[in-house]
Amino acid sequence: MSAATCPSCGDRFDQDASWKKTCTPCWKLSKRAEHVELLELREEVRELRDAFAEVRAADLPPDMLARLIRLCHPDKHNGSEAATVATQWLLARREART
Ligand SMILES: [Zn+2]
Numbered sequence: 001m002s003a004a005t006c007p008s009c010g011d012r013f014d015q016d017a018s019w020k021k022t023c024t025p026c027w028k029l030s031k032r033a034e035h036v037e038l039l040e041l042r043e044e045v046r047e048l049r050d051a052f053a054e055v056r057a058a059d060l061p062p063d064m065l066a067r068l069i070r071l072c073h074p075d076k077h078n079g080s081e082a083a084t085v086a087t088q089w090l091l092a093r094r095e096a097r098t
Pocket of ligand 1: 006007023
């Protein structure tokens with residue numbers, strides 16, 4: 001066991017293990033801060049998941065997507081490039097959904 005100076009508060013403390021870098025009160029404070037941060041991060045993840053679910057719900061309804069794919073198909077537009085690009089984009093959205 002050796003005496004050490006806590007870098008957080010400047011108090012002297014018994015460093016009875018090399019991994020103990022701060023005094024016990026400062027260690028407890030840092031653990032409490034980590035716990036608070038964890039709770040805040042959990043809340044943030046929950047909010048972001050909810051927001052993401054809302055964005056997905058606002059997506060094109062499947063029946064509307066199928067209708068748009070049929071309407072845009074290049075075969076119905078003399079193979080136009082615009083129809084091809086639009087159809088590819090719609091198909092990619094349908095793919096991403098599954
Ligand atoms: Zn301390």
